[in-house]
Amino acid sequence: MAQTSNATKKIEIADLTVRYDGLEALKGISFDIYENEILGIIGPAQSGKTTLLKTINRTIEFEPSAAVSGSVKIDGTDVQSIRNVNQLRRRIGMVFPLPVGLPMSIYDNVAFAPRTAGIRKRSELDELVERCLQQAALWDEVKDRLNSLGTKLSGGQQQRLTIARALSHQPEILCLDEFSIAVDPVTTMRIEDILKELRSQITIILVTNLVQQARRLADRTAFIFESELIEIDDNDVIFSDSPAHRLTYDYVSGNFG
Amino acid sequence: MKIITNVFHQLGRWCEPVIEGIIRLCGISAIIFVFGIFFFVFREGMGFFFGGLDIVEFLTSPEWYPTSVSNKRYGVLALVAGTFSVTALAMVLAVPFGLGAAIFVSEFCGPKLKETLKIVIELLAAIPSVVWGFIGLTVMNALIIKIFKVPIGLTMLNGGIILSLMSVPIIVSIGEDALKAVPDSYREAAEALGATRWQVVYRVLLPTAKNGLLAAVLLGVGRAVGETMAVLMTTGHAVNMPLGPFDSVRTLTATIAAELGEAAVGSDHYRVLFIIGVLLFSITFIVNFVTDLVIKGIREKA
Amino acid sequence: MATDITPSSSPTEITDPSLMFTATEQSRKKQLMENIARAIFFVMTLLMILPLVLIVVYLFVKAAPVLSPEFLFTNPAKGMRAGGIWAPLLGPIYIVITSLLVSAPIGVLAAVYLNEYARASWFTRIINLAVVNLAGVPSIVHALFGVGAFVYFAKMGRSVLAASLTLAIMTLPVIIASTKEALNAVPMAFREACWNTGATRWQTIRGIVLPNSISGILTGIILQVSRAAGETAPIMFTGAVFFKAISERDVFAYGLFDRFMALSMHLYQLSTQVPGVPEALEYGTAVVLLGAVLTVNALAIVLRVYLRSRKRW
Numbered sequence: 001m002a003q004t005s006n007a008t009k010k011i012e013i014a015d016l017t018v019r020y021d022g023l024e025a026l027k028g029i030s031f032d033i034y035e036n037e038i039l040g041i042i043g044p045a046q047s048g049k050t051t052l053l054k055t056i057n058r059t060i061e062f063e064p065s066a067a068v069s070g071s072v073k074i075d076g077t078d079v080q081s082i083r084n085v086n087q088l089r090r091r092i093g094m095v096f097p098l099p100v101g102l103p104m105s106i107y108d109n110v111a112f113a114p115r116t117a118g119i120r121k122r123s124e125l126d127e128l129v130e131r132c133l134q135q136a137a138l139w140d141e142v143k144d145r146l147n148s149l150g151t152k153l154s155g156g157q158q159q160r161l162t163i164a165r166a167l168s169h170q171p172e173i174l175c176l177d178e179f180s181i182a183v184d185p186v187t188t189m190r191i192e193d194i195l196k197e198l199r200s201q202i203t204i205i206l207v208t209n210l211v212q213q214a215r216r217l218a219d220r221t222a223f224i225f226e227s228e229l230i231e232i233d234d235n236d237v238i239f240s241d242s243p244a245h246r247l248t249y250d251y252v253s254g255n256f257g
Numbered sequence: 258m259k260i261i262t263n264v265f266h267q268l269g270r271w272c273e274p275v276i277e278g279i280i281r282l283c284g285i286s287a288i289i290f291v292f293g294i295f296f297f298v299f300r301e302g303m304g305f306f307f308g309g310l311d312i313v314e315f316l317t318s319p320e321w322y323p324t325s326v327s328n329k330r331y332g333v334l335a336l337v338a339g340t341f342s343v344t345a346l347a348m349v350l351a352v353p354f355g356l357g358a359a360i361f362v363s364e365f366c367g368p369k370l371k372e373t374l375k376i377v378i379e380l381l382a383a384i385p386s387v388v389w390g391f392i393g394l395t396v397m398n399a400l401i402i403k404i405f406k407v408p409i410g411l412t413m414l415n416g417g418i419i420l421s422l423m424s425v426p427i428i429v430s431i432g433e434d435a436l437k438a439v440p441d442s443y444r445e446a447a448e449a450l451g452a453t454r455w456q457v458v459y460r461v462l463l464p465t466a467k468n469g470l471l472a473a474v475l476l477g478v479g480r481a482v483g484e485t486m487a488v489l490m491t492t493g494h495a496v497n498m499p500l501g502p503f504d505s506v507r508t509l510t511a512t513i514a515a516e517l518g519e520a521a522v523g524s525d526h527y528r529v530l531f532i533i534g535v536l537l538f539s540i541t542f543i544v545n546f547v548t549d550l551v552i553k554g555i556r557e558k559a
Numbered sequence: 560m561a562t563d564i565t566p567s568s569s570p571t572e573i574t575d576p577s578l579m580f581t582a583t584e585q586s587r588k589k590q591l592m593e594n595i596a597r598a599i600f601f602v603m604t605l606l607m608i609l610p611l612v613l614i615v616v617y618l619f620v621k622a623a624p625v626l627s628p629e630f631l632f633t634n635p636a637k638g639m640r641a642g643g644i645w646a647p648l649l650g651p652i653y654i655v656i657t658s659l660l661v662s663a664p665i666g667v668l669a670a671v672y673l674n675e676y677a678r679a680s681w682f683t684r685i686i687n688l689a690v691v692n693l694a695g696v697p698s699i700v701h702a703l704f705g706v707g708a709f710v711y712f713a714k715m716g717r718s719v720l721a722a723s724l725t726l727a728i729m730t731l732p733v734i735i736a737s738t739k740e741a742l743n744a745v746p747m748a749f750r751e752a753c754w755n756t757g758a759t760r761w762q763t764i765r766g767i768v769l770p771n772s773i774s775g776i777l778t779g780i781i782l783q784v785s786r787a788a789g790e791t792a793p794i795m796f797t798g799a800v801f802f803k804a805i806s807e808r809d810v811f812a813y814g815l816f817d818r819f820m821a822l823s824m825h826l827y828q829l830s831t832q833v834p835g836v837p838e839a840l841e842y843g844t845a846v847v848l849l850g851a852v853l854t855v856n857a858l859a860i861v862l863r864v865y866l867r868s869r870k871r872w
Contacts, residue, residue: 059754062754064678064679087757088757089754089756089757093756096751098748100748102749102752102753103770103771103872112756112766113757113758115766116757116766117757151872162752169757273761276761277761279668280668280676281676283666283669284677285686286669287689287690288686290728290731291689294696294728297703297704297707297708297712298703301707353603355607357599357600357604358604358607361600361603365600366601379856379860380860381608381611383852383853384789384849384852384853385789385791385848387789387791387826387827388789388849390830391841392614395830396614396617453589453592454593454596476695483698483700484698485697486792486823490831510697510699510792513702517796518796531703534703538697541695541700542692542695545691545695549688
């Protein structure tokens with residue numbers, strides 16, 4: 001691990017194991033995520049990537065059958081020890097594979113989270129909504145119809161709306177889970193540009209099924225396979241001809257998966 | 258301004274546990290009410306249940322003379338027989354028609370007709386029981402006297418027909434749900450093999466949906482056993498061991514409805530009516546419990 | 560029909576293409592069975608519905624002589640053998656409103672608990688079983704409960720309040736069931752999206768779940784309006800009386816602790832307890848009750864169709 005020794009640790013994951021009804025979805029995973037980096041996480045479907053994201057913001061608690069052991073620390077604090085779980089979730093923006101426009105106006109979609117956090121002032125909300133929609137590269141397309149339904153937007157627009165909503169509570173960490181599955185290539189490129197711009201401000205975890213996307217965007221990439229962390233390193237190592245593990249090379253170069 | 262917002266925010270934080278507490282309380286209300294019903298109905302009847310009522314006679318004697326001066330008798334066998342005979346007759350009529358209509362609505366008719374029929378069935382289910390009773394008392398009574406040349410039309414047959422008409426909408430709608438729950442892929446697979454609609458129904462749908470259809474029938478039975486006003490008005494009100502469809506009978510429910518107003522509060526007669534209530538509650542409880550198990554069986558298989 | 564294709568002869572021998580689609584004896588028989596089955600089921604459906612439509616028409620014809628605004632707005636007179644149905648018409652409005660004021664909030668919140676808070680456990684299963692059982696309790700047992708709990712134990716006497724509370728408990732399980740269904744129709748993804756932004760459970764329910772299920776919830780409640788208005792047994796011994804004259808110009812004629820007249824009870828009395836009632840009066844009462852109930856239900860259906868047509872996702 002080359003560049004990383006002097007950067008601040010944002011998230012520390014130690015010996016994290018998650019079981020669903022006894023079946024292991026993650027087996028003793030440990031690694032750190034640094035502040036203001038984009039960490040790519042690659043691996044085949046069903047290898048535990050989404051579960052990993054859910055343990056970070058503790059939405060794993062909504063799965064009645066899940067049992068978590070090990071620790072996830074953000075800024076040195078174990079997330080399990082945080083009493084107000086909603087406060088924790090506000091610090092983390094989540095974008096899942098399928099875009100979810102809530103059945104309310106575009107404005108309300110973005111203003112939902114700030115309102116639940118107690119922001120009521122119209123001017124403050126206006127400004128926040130505009131900023132988030134700008135950041136998600138959606139503002140120009142919707143600025144004239146902020147009152148129309150979020151669910152009536154196209155898939156690509158809804159995914160950007162989802163990103164705007166994830167940014168609306170001003171998170172320190174943004175997690176994206178295979179965001180490009182349900183959107184067209186042009187929108188994918190636009191969202192990738194957004195992520196590059198956001199990199200300077202927040203920590204981004206990019207779970208992706210597209211190896212090349214991790215290569216394009218990430219600073220470092222982790223490879224998870226069959227619930228285990230195979231390797232995590234700088235991109236120029238992971239995507240070189242000689243990563244530490246043969247399996248990584250095979251996956252990255254498309255020999256399987 | 259900021260202070261006010263803050264106060265609201267704090268208030269919200271305080272309110273939320275209160276709101277959740279209220280929601281939880283409402284959530285368990287159903288349990289409270291079920292026990293409450295049992296408790297209060299039993300409480301009124303308890304005095305006689307533990308003091309004086311001969312339980313064996315109560316359950317096995319057909320003699321019901323609660324108001325006799327010299328020879329009071331509290332046997333509900335005739336009433337139980339009345340309830341079950343009317344219910345059985347109603348089911349004999351309602352089950353084939355109900356399931357037939359459910360199959361027709363679900364499998365044989367076009368979307369427009371289906372929508373219309375479902376609305377009609379829903380409206381039929383909404384007709385109040387006292388109106389059914391009135392129909393039995395007037396229309397059905399006259400029809401039975403005319404068609405069967407009998408002196409009185411207020412009989413088990415009348416009650417059974419009216420009850421079957423009342424149960425059919427439930428059987429149709431629940432039965433239709435059960436058929437709808439069979440995945441379309443089953444139908445398509447069978448049709449791809451060259452089966453006709455009828456063969457699909459007979460060989461694929463009925464075996465697959467049989468638990469749901471059974472649940473539909475049981476719900477119909479539950480409704481028929483518990484129905485009060487319609488049977489009170491149509492079955493002729495005579496405490497008889499029923500022998501045929503042209504006998505007048507009296508059901509458990511009708512007895513309570515007819516006699517509670519006349520029985521002196523706190524008397525043995527008054528109390529025994531509450532004990533009949535407990536008996537009815539227990540019967541429907543068992544029917545519902547079995548229905549629930551049947552429905553749960555479907556879910557687990559699916 | 561596509562099912563007429565028969566594999567009886569091998570394809571290579573066919574020279575005339577039209578022969579491929581000629582029905583064999585067996586498939587013709589199959590088609591016949593199909594038509595018979597369809598006809599039988601159609602007749603069954605018709606037999607179930609047609610007589611009822613005829614009966615309803617018959618009721619209206621018989622009632623025609625008395626149906627007029629005057630019939631609605633005058634009290635029964637001459638020992639129920641003349642006059643109108645004002646007092647019995649007003650009563651159900653009171654008990655429907657009072658009972659739904661109680662059962663709607665409790666029922667909706669109970670459904671919110673069951674659908675949004677409760678996890679799959681034995682306790683939740685018991686609650687669900689209790690709801691099912693409560694729905695299956697015979698109406699006359701509800702009446703006994705009302706007498707035991709409200710009239711005597713809570714000392715409300717036979718009154719609007721006692722009858723309304725009895726009806727409230729009777730309508731509660733159905734409101735719970737219909738509300739649960741409405742809540743269930745809101746996709747899980749919406750809730751998850753809200754939780755992920757740090758909204759609490761209640762904020763999610765208030766912000767997303769309730770606004771998007773309110774139409775279904777309301778439809779379910781409206782259906783209970785007609786049910787509560789038509790019930791007889793639960794109010795017979797808890798507040799409804801044979802006769803009570805009220806002012807014909809005053810819509811606030813009943814108090815919470817007054818006894819009252821109800822249309823359903825009135826119909827029962829007219830047709831079984833009072834000799835010599837003019838036929839048209841009975842039929843008129845039945846038709847008004849039936850008409851009111853069916854109108855409310857039709858309204859609920861129209862509302863449901865309308866709301867379904869403008870779904871928001």
